[in-house]
Amino acid sequence: MSPLTLITFLPVVGAAIILALPRHNHKLIQWTALFTALVVLIITASLYPQFDMQKVGINQEATFQFTEKHSWIPAFNINYHVGVDGLSFPMILLTALLSFLCIPASFGIKKGVQGYFALFLLLETGMMGTFIALDFFLFYVFWEIMLLPMYFLIGIWGGPRRIYAAIKFFLYTLIGSVMMLVVMLMLYFNTIDPVTGGHTFNMLHMMDQANQTGIILLHSTRIIMFFGLYIGFAIKIPAFPFHTWLPDAHVEAPTAISVILAGVLLKMGTYGIIRILYPILPETTVSFGWFIALIGMINIIYGAFCAMAQTDLKKLVAYSSISHMGYVMLGMSAFTAAGLQGAVFQMFNHGTITAMLFLLVGVIYDRAHHRQINGFGGLANVMPRYMGITLLAFFAGMGLPGLSGFISEAMVFIGAFQVWKVHTIIAIFGIIITAGYLLWTLQRVFFGETNPKYLDIKDINGRELFTLIPLGIIVIFLGIWPHPVLDLMNSSLSHLANMMSSVTPL
Amino acid sequence: MNQSPINIDLSPMIPELTLVGGLLLLLIVDLLAKRNKGIIAAVGGSILLFVLMIITISAEERVGSYLFGTVIQDGITVFFRLLFCLAGIISLGLMSYRFKDEGEPHLLILSCILGMFLLAGANDIIMLFVAIEMVSIPAYVLAGYGRKDMKSAEASLKYVLYGAVSSGMMLYGFSLLYGISGATNLPEMAAKLGTVSGTSLPHVMGLVLVFAGIGYKIAMVPFHFWCPDVYEGSPTAVTAFFSVAPKAAGFAALLRLMPVYVTLEPTYGVTAVGMITIGSAMTMTLGNLGAIWQDSVKRLLAYSSIAHAGYLLMGFAVLAAYPEGEIHDLATAAVMFYLVVYVFMNLGAFLIVDLVERNFGGEHIKWFRGFGKSSPIPALALAVFLFSLIGLPPLAGFIGKFYLFSALVKGKLFALAIIAIANTVVSLFYYVRLIRDMFLYEAEGNIADQVAAGAKLKTLGGILAIVTLIPTLVLGIFWGQLANWIQLKVW
Numbered sequence: 001m002s003p004l005t006l007i008t009f010l011p012v013v014g015a016a017i018i019l020a021l022p023r024h025n026h027k028l029i030q031w032t033a034l035f036t037a038l039v040v041l042i043i044t045a046s047l048y049p050q051f052d053m054q055k056v057g058i059n060q061e062a063t064f065q066f067t068e069k070h071s072w073i074p075a076f077n078i079n080y081h082v083g084v085d086g087l088s089f090p091m092i093l094l095t096a097l098l099s100f101l102c103i104p105a106s107f108g109i110k111k112g113v114q115g116y117f118a119l120f121l122l123l124e125t126g127m128m129g130t131f132i133a134l135d136f137f138l139f140y141v142f143w144e145i146m147l148l149p150m151y152f153l154i155g156i157w158g159g160p161r162r163i164y165a166a167i168k169f170f171l172y173t174l175i176g177s178v179m180m181l182v183v184m185l186m187l188y189f190n191t192i193d194p195v196t197g198g199h200t201f202n203m204l205h206m207m208d209q210a211n212q213t214g215i216i217l218l219h220s221t222r223i224i225m226f227f228g229l230y231i232g233f234a235i236k237i238p239a240f241p242f243h244t245w246l247p248d249a250h251v252e253a254p255t256a257i258s259v260i261l262a263g264v265l266l267k268m269g270t271y272g273i274i275r276i277l278y279p280i281l282p283e284t285t286v287s288f289g290w291f292i293a294l295i296g297m298i299n300i301i302y303g304a305f306c307a308m309a310q311t312d313l314k315k316l317v318a319y320s321s322i323s324h325m326g327y328v329m330l331g332m333s334a335f336t337a338a339g340l341q342g343a344v345f346q347m348f349n350h351g352t353i354t355a356m357l358f359l360l361v362g363v364i365y366d367r368a369h370h371r372q373i374n375g376f377g378g379l380a381n382v383m384p385r386y387m388g389i390t391l392l393a394f395f396a397g398m399g400l401p402g403l404s405g406f407i408s409e410a411m412v413f414i415g416a417f418q419v420w421k422v423h424t425i426i427a428i429f430g431i432i433i434t435a436g437y438l439l440w441t442l443q444r445v446f447f448g449e450t451n452p453k454y455l456d457i458k459d460i461n462g463r464e465l466f467t468l469i470p471l472g473i474i475v476i477f478l479g480i481w482p483h484p485v486l487d488l489m490n491s492s493l494s495h496l497a498n499m500m501s502s503v504t505p506l
Numbered sequence: 507m508n509q510s511p512i513n514i515d516l517s518p519m520i521p522e523l524t525l526v527g528g529l530l531l532l533l534i535v536d537l538l539a540k541r542n543k544g545i546i547a548a549v550g551g552s553i554l555l556f557v558l559m560i561i562t563i564s565a566e567e568r569v570g571s572y573l574f575g576t577v578i579q580d581g582i583t584v585f586f587r588l589l590f591c592l593a594g595i596i597s598l599g600l601m602s603y604r605f606k607d608e609g610e611p612h613l614l615i616l617s618c619i620l621g622m623f624l625l626a627g628a629n630d631i632i633m634l635f636v637a638i639e640m641v642s643i644p645a646y647v648l649a650g651y652g653r654k655d656m657k658s659a660e661a662s663l664k665y666v667l668y669g670a671v672s673s674g675m676m677l678y679g680f681s682l683l684y685g686i687s688g689a690t691n692l693p694e695m696a697a698k699l700g701t702v703s704g705t706s707l708p709h710v711m712g713l714v715l716v717f718a719g720i721g722y723k724i725a726m727v728p729f730h731f732w733c734p735d736v737y738e739g740s741p742t743a744v745t746a747f748f749s750v751a752p753k754a755a756g757f758a759a760l761l762r763l764m765p766v767y768v769t770l771e772p773t774y775g776v777t778a779v780g781m782i783t784i785g786s787a788m789t790m791t792l793g794n795l796g797a798i799w800q801d802s803v804k805r806l807l808a809y810s811s812i813a814h815a816g817y818l819l820m821g822f823a824v825l826a827a828y829p830e831g832e833i834h835d836l837a838t839a840a841v842m843f844y845l846v847v848y849v850f851m852n853l854g855a856f857l858i859v860d861l862v863e864r865n866f867g868g869e870h871i872k873w874f875r876g877f878g879k880s881s882p883i884p885a886l887a888l889a890v891f892l893f894s895l896i897g898l899p900p901l902a903g904f905i906g907k908f909y910l911f912s913a914l915v916k917g918k919l920f921a922l923a924i925i926a927i928a929n930t931v932v933s934l935f936y937y938v939r940l941i942r943d944m945f946l947y948e949a950e951g952n953i954a955d956q957v958a959a960g961a962k963l964k965t966l967g968g969i970l971a972i973v974t975l976i977p978t979l980v981l982g983i984f985w986g987q988l989a990n991w992i993q994l995k996v997w
Contacts, residue, residue: 072986073985075989075990075993076989141904144898145900148898152945166942171931171935174931178927178930181911181927182915182923188915189912189915215918
């Protein structure tokens, strides 16, 4: 059995155990969840030294690692086919890490503890499965499995407008995924399995243009399929103009769920584009590179301006996520090795940085029970340790040199500038706006007169530090020495860039 | 034609004859029994249906047409008979809660199933019509079985009136078709109609009228008006049966009629594909839109069952577009697979609604608020059934939809696929609304105590929940076996 199968299904086992535990023994439930997530993290981390960074993956079945393949539904030629390459491995690392850290961050939850942790672990299964699936059908199933736990996690444990936010999230994502379903079937019925001659859901066979036949060879069909898949993924990113569910979902979701949402779920949109859209419809994608770059640019600028206008701290972070996912889109739209690496590295970094930001918002919300930026002031005096970590996270978000965000953003700009000069130049202003809103927020929250209400507010505690410090270390370490993550993706993404540059646009 | 009636081989009718014999036996037992009549009838009926399943499977190899070509036995016959038995057994279980001391409703269900057995093998318009009536007439009585309930009486009357109109239309249609073709046997009729060059007006009229008649039976828009009222008025256990079995029977009849429909040429602008596509699109759209506003959960499920009839009709649109070949078989298999899944998830949903109604005395949506907290297990089961009805993986409903979408995409009916996508999203609204009320809302003021007392699935309910829940979950992941089996039945 592949270790990937283990890390995917271990959380479900944990969830089942949790459901069997006595309902009121919160401690036991919490520690079982923590233990499960820890085991998953340890297994995932132990794969790191075994991972061969030279193997490319992407469209070469033989060079995927830790693969496992079983026939699942022979009638439709559906396989349980999993494996990782340089694109997905950083993502499963991120998933395992954030899932683990979010469990202690959820220890404050008092209502329905059993259900919360069971759903949380089910969510982890969905996330892991999505990143490791190499069969489109399997990918789709995992992609949808995430919806249900997320709906309940926001809808039951969320803020005052949780019900509205949960259904909005559900509806948006479902629209995207049903469109994906139809495109998936179009691909299935027009892809020939080179071995058996039948149809296939194997993504790697779909990527081989020689296997594609029938109507999907028509330019018009390919453009429709491109947009079908693009919308499916763009809703998840969320790319302008499909982003409106995100601020609602984030504001209402409990802290840990916001972390998972921003840290992992948003990455699935861009991951899906790179994993599925790029290699399967390469020439159509290259022809619409300008479009992805344009949306990326809009995301950066628009997200940053929206963030600046917010009075709610969590909404500000939510919009900053939209802005930061724009860098990913801009980077990957260049189809160069630098751009793609920058994009995937930015996915990883945004996962860690935004997780810190949401956790920090959670810390202050637990104490003050509100998130109004103007409602604080002078917290530097009463919460010095909190301010230190917040500074680190904000600077990382701004892309300050020496921190991980800087490297990925710089790579994105370097990669994108070669191809999309105007887009990149406009997008660079996003950095200034980002610095603007983050510094302005820092100033309003931490400096000035201390609000008398918060004179005896408690500084950050040990449990909260436990979740934040590992992320902080990663942010600093990767800012100085990014190679541990960059080297993982190097050969895969260079290969993908070669694939993309060798096609002729429409 | 010297064949004397005595020499007729009745062996293909063994399942029907067994059913009749068993039915009569149960009727006598019912007369002799003193108490628990309903339970005796339900247990006896279930055993009978179980025996019928065994007989059906053991006679599977006997493929061919019998009784002067009026009865056909093929894979599809076997499939539908098994499906009807299954739906019957689960429904009888549900019925025995409500009708503990009355044997007749259970026996009426069995007589309904007798009609369905004939329908599954009908290969002749007369046989088809008689079979449809044999399904309908016991159903009219069943709808009115909530004797003291005005709504039930209304439901029964409505059902009879609409049913009579639809039967009349169908019969008129059949007479027109017979007039043109001179044949009552379906393949013969299809062949004769196919040789007539061009399509005459009576031909079109005949097919349209028959389609309308069948449309009533399966609650296709615009012939669906009876459906929400009948479903709401009938006792819940009866509604559960109505929502699956007679509907599946209607689809079985349509499946048999398809070869006749594909003879339609677009002389008058009416084609089989066009007719069914429009019917399908309207049915799912109006069904889903209608469901959004319902506060009665039974009505909600009634509209949802209308919408599901629309989804199933998508498969028929593909069948009409591709009279034979690989795509035809795929679409047939898709329809059959969906019906199996639909039986489990829809009966499961009704099981829990019935539980709520029995415990709280109503099935208004207000009784479901806070239900998730007071009775987590039934509420969770209902949530699973509803998610499956939406078509979310990894549940069986997703695979059913996946199969239908496959047929549509393979048959290149993209417009219908897009309408179905939009509908899936709309359906999320009302199914999730119920789930939301169960888990996310608190019970309301004056009924809070009652809801807080909760409702438990007892032994029988638990067994029925397991019987419906396990396939809903397992067929979402391991559906290869069933898909293979169905494909064997199609070819």
